Amino acid sequence: MPRPEHYLSIDAANPRHVERALADLRDGLSQWRLALALARLDLRNRYRGSVLGPLWMSLSTLIMLIGLGLLYGTLFKLDLANYLPHLAVSLIIWQWMSTCITEACSTLIGAEGVIRQMRLPYTLHALRIAFRNSLVAAHSLPIILLVFLVFGHVPGPEGFLAIFGLLLIGINMLAGGLLLGMMCARFRDIPSLVGNVVQLAFFASPILWKPELLGDAMVWMALNPFYALLETVRGPLVEGGGPLLAWVAAVFYTTVHVVLAGLLFARFRSRIAFWV
Amino acid sequence: MASIRAEDLRIEFPLYHFARSMKKRLLGVASRRVKEDPQNRVVISALSDLNFTIESGERVALVGHNGAGKTTLLRTLAGIYEPVGGRLTVDGEIGCLIDPAAGMDGLSTGRDNIRLRGLYRGLDAAQIAALEADAGEFSGLGEFLDVPIHGYSAGMSIRLAFAVATAFQPQILLMDEWFSAGDADFMAKAQTRLEQLVKASEILVIATHDMDVVKRWCNRVIRLEAGRIVGDEVV
Known part of the structure; x- marks a missing residue:
């Protein structure tokens, strides 16, 4: 039986934090089939009994996009052919990131029942959240395609760079799932705080508006990690590459995020079962 | 050893x-x-x-x-x-019978839950199919296997949980005292299966x-x- 339980050796005087955190990561990633099955189960249960079911995931994005597109396109007096491709990509990537952040708060709290009954790698729970939200986002991808088709927007070969952007966001999701998952399990005020930050970040990031509107002040946008990550996908798909500064910032933020999550996870992994 | x-x-x-x-x-x-x-x-x-x-x-x-x-x-x-x-x-290798219902999904059918448990154990597709056949048959749930388990009676839930949990033969068996409910007919069957499991394990720890x-x-x-x-x- 390929379970990681064959041999257990714990010495409180020599906790081997890093080694065991890495083992957790390895075991969790190798159980991706379970994480995917749980993610699909979550979505199926969420839309249980609904007639349109998972179609709602695409539909709500479309409704939001048309509504916001018409409203802000008129308010800012923007050319829709130019504005809608920007809004479509920004909005869908933002929804992907933001739901993942808010749900990351319950990565571990939500898995309490399982954590206390079975020995499983904690990485598995973070992977489940990342998969779940990625599946939701995947339902909105056709909308990007639709908007590009309608407005005849064709990304150049630099569009493939978006793959690296998606990869960066994926790494951040896993790191965030563990980091926020742990912090929220220990300090129960953090989920509410995160909710507020995410809400504010939606307006502070160039999603409804285009970063060019800032003029010279645009360099300051690099201080916003959401902007940096958004730009690694939106840049290649809409802007023909995206500014170098955004890419550098995105890689920098991702590194900091991963290191921070890794350090805290290594240090406090063994306490999680007592926190949830 | x-x-x-x-x-x-x-x-x-x-x-x-x-x-x-x-x-x-x-x-x-x-x-x-x-x-x-x-x-x-x-x-x-x-x-x-x-x-x-x-x-x-x-x-x-x-x-x-x-x-x-x-x-x-x-x-x-x-x-x-x-x-x-x-x-x-x-x-x-440890087999843990503490809470047999852990990880069960109420909205999924009995069969899906057996497969899910197989995934939790890290089994491959063939092993999961074998588990499904074994636990499905032992639970004696018949057509109820394809009904979501939130519609099960307490006795039925325990039969399913028991059948899945006892389908693995570990070297070390950790067991909490939970095997008490279920109808008389099933209990006789359960005792036999549990005793086999206990006998074949190298170590038993039971609360x-x-x-x-x-x-x-x-x-x-x-x-x-x-x-x-x-x-x-x-x-």
Whole structure:
């Protein structure tokens, strides 16, 4: 039986934090089939009994996009052919990131029942959240395609760079799932705080508006990690590459995020079962 | 060869998320089990200074009152709780029958839940199919296997959980006292299956109140009281 339980050796005087955190990561990633099955189960249960079911995931994005597109396109007096491709990509990537952040708060709290009954790698729970939200986002991808088709927007070969952007966001999701998952399990005020930050970040990031509107002040946008990550996908798909500064910032933020999550996870992994 | 070795094993539950006044009150009561740790956290000492070695062939009964630490010890042996002090070494594959319903999804059918459990165990597709056939047949649920389990009666849920949980043969079997419900007909079947599992495992550790279980299955009794071992004898 390929379970990681064959041999257990714990010495409180020599906790081997890093080694065991890495083992957790390895075991969790190798159980991706379970994480995917749980993610699909979550979505199926969420839309249980609904007639349109998972179609709602695409539909709500479309409704939001048309509504916001018409409203802000008129308010800012923007050319829709130019504005809608920007809004479509920004909005869908933002929804992907933001739901993942808010749900990351319950990565571990939500898995309490399982954590206390079975020995499983904690990485598995973070992977489940990342998969779940990625599946939701995947339902909105056709909308990007639709908007590009309608407005005849064709990304150049630099569009493939978006793959690296998606990869960066994926790494951040896993790191965030563990980091926020742990912090929220220990300090129960953090989920509410995160909710507020995410809400504010939606307006502070160039999603409804285009970063060019800032003029010279645009360099300051690099201080916003959401902007940096958004730009690694939106840049290649809409802007023909995206500014170098955004890419550098995105890689920098991702590194900091991963290191921070890794350090805290290594240090406090063994306490999680007592926190949830 | 399976074995379990614990040296000065200590488990403490920190109490978070409560008011400062309660902390004062809790610590005001002279108690052996509620105390303040070096980081000024209020902790309940669940297990303290446990020393034992269990070798292959031993059938251990954990006995003691409610709250003595029996289930906590089982969970620690299963690797769920990590000791804050001491050492724990477990050799051999562990099978854990603590909460048979853990990880079940109420909105999924019995069959889906069996498959899900297979994934939790890290089985491949062929093994999952075998598990589905074995547990499905043993549960005796028939057409109910394709009904979501939130529609099951209590007895049916236990039959399913039991069938899935006992479909694996581990080297070390950790068991909590839960195999009590279900209809009489099923209980006879369950006893036979459980006994096979117990006999084929190298080590059994069972938390129980039932002296019949101790007599029938066990050859060693570890008595816990307030998180400490107060008796350890061969029977």
